Each structure stands twice: as structure tokens, then as C-alpha cells.
Amino acid sequence: MDHLPRNRREVHWLWILAAQAEADPSLARRMAIVEVLRDGRPHPGLDLRAEVEERLGEGCFGAQAVQTLEADIAALRDWGLRIGYSDSPEVEGYYLKDPPVETSCQRLYEEEPNLLQIETYRAWDSTRKMRSMFEMFEFALHQVRIGTRSRYPDWDDEQVEAEVRRLVTGGEPL
Numbered sequence: 001m002d003h004l005p006r007n008r009r010e011v012h013w014l015w016i017l018a019a020q021a022e023a024d025p026s027l028a029r030r031m032a033i034v035e036v037l038r039d040g041r042p043h044p045g046l047d048l049r050a051e052v053e054e055r056l057g058e059g060c061f062g063a064q065a066v067q068t069l070e071a072d073i074a075a076l077r078d079w080g081l082r083i084g085y086s087d088s089p090e091v092e093g094y095y096l097k098d099p100p101v102e103t104s105c106q107r108l109y110e111e112e113p114n115l116l117q118i119e120t121y122r123a124w125d126s127t128r129k130m131r132s133m134f135e136m137f138e139f140a141l142h143q144v145r146i147g148t149r150s151r152y153p154d155w156d157d158e159q160v161e162a163e164v165r166r167l168v169t170g171g172e173p174l
Contacts, residue, residue, distance in 0.1 A: 025060065026075075028060070032051075033072055036048060037094060043095070044093040045094070047093065081096070082096065082097035083097065137168070
């Protein structure tokens with residue numbers, strides 16, 4: 001747990017999960033599997049097991065290592081992680097279908113305009129442009145609502161909705 005952020009208040013969920021992983025070997029294995037797969041490259045089962053064992057210790061998969069890895073992958077998929085498997089010889093192995101999480105130093109904007117995106121948008125009629133605008137607004141509301149509910153679990157629906165609208169529309173603080 002010494003590689004976790006020191007500020008427990010902002011990332012309390014990560015500390016809780018790490019403590020649970022210390023007590024639950026299957027959770028620790030699954031967290032290690034995701035950590036290995038984060039690099040975006042395919043990992044054949046044998047290599048994946050070896051990298052997880054390097055992190056957690058030899059024998060962490062038990063006597064039936066192949067079946068345990070398959071069960072862990074199935075559990076991760078049940079949890080909603082999109083883990084694929086490529087069986088083509090040049091890129092065989094498990095991989096995360098979603099892009100790896102990037103650090104906060106990533107650009108939040110594009111420096112160069114996306115010309116294809118501009119052309120596509122210009123080709124839309126007014127109705128499609130309006131619908132797109134409302135879809136983006138609804139998406140923003142939904143995402144901010146999720147974050148607000150997790151940040152303030154004791155707030156009622158009215159408080160959450162008011163804060164979400166304020167954050168998304170840039171209104172005055174409550």
C-alpha cells in the first residue's frame with residue numbers, strides 16, 4: 001500500500017479497496033490483472049499469470065492456475081470491465097478493450113482543429129445540430145450527477161440536482 005496516494009481524504013475509496021485486497025487474495029489478483037492489462041498490449045495467459053505472480057508472489061493462483069485466471073477474467077467481465085482476447089498469432093492474449101487511464105497531465109483540448117469533425121457538423125441540418133447540443137447537455141448533467149452523488153451521499157435529490165445544474169450551466173453558487 002506504500003504506492004498509494006498519501007491524501008486519504010480525496011481517494012478514500014482507493015485505500016478501502018487496497019485494504020480489502022490485502023485481506024482477499026482473489027480481489028488482489030483481479031486488481032493486479034487490471035494493472036497488468038492497463039498498458040493496452042495483449043498478454044497471453046501464461047505471461048499474464050507470470051506478471052501477476054511477480055506482483056503478488058509465486059503461487060497466488062493456486063494449484064489450478066489456468067482455471068483460476070479464467071475465473072478471475074470472468075469475474076472482471078461480470079463487474080463491467082471490457083476484457084478481450086485475441087487469438088491471432090502475432091497479438092495473442094488478453095487486453096483491455098477500453099483505453100488505459102491517463103494521468104491528469106493529459107490535454108483536455110485539441111491543439112489543432114479536427115477538420116473531419118468540423119465538416120461533419122457543418123453538414124448537419126439545424127434539427128440535428130440542436131439534438132446534438134441537447135444530447136451533450138444531458139450527458140454532462142448525467143456525468144456531473146454521478147460525481148455529485150458520490151461526493152455528497154447525504155444530500156437529497158433536490159440539493160444534488162441544484163448543484164448539478166449550477167456546475168453544468170456555470171450559475172451562481174448556492
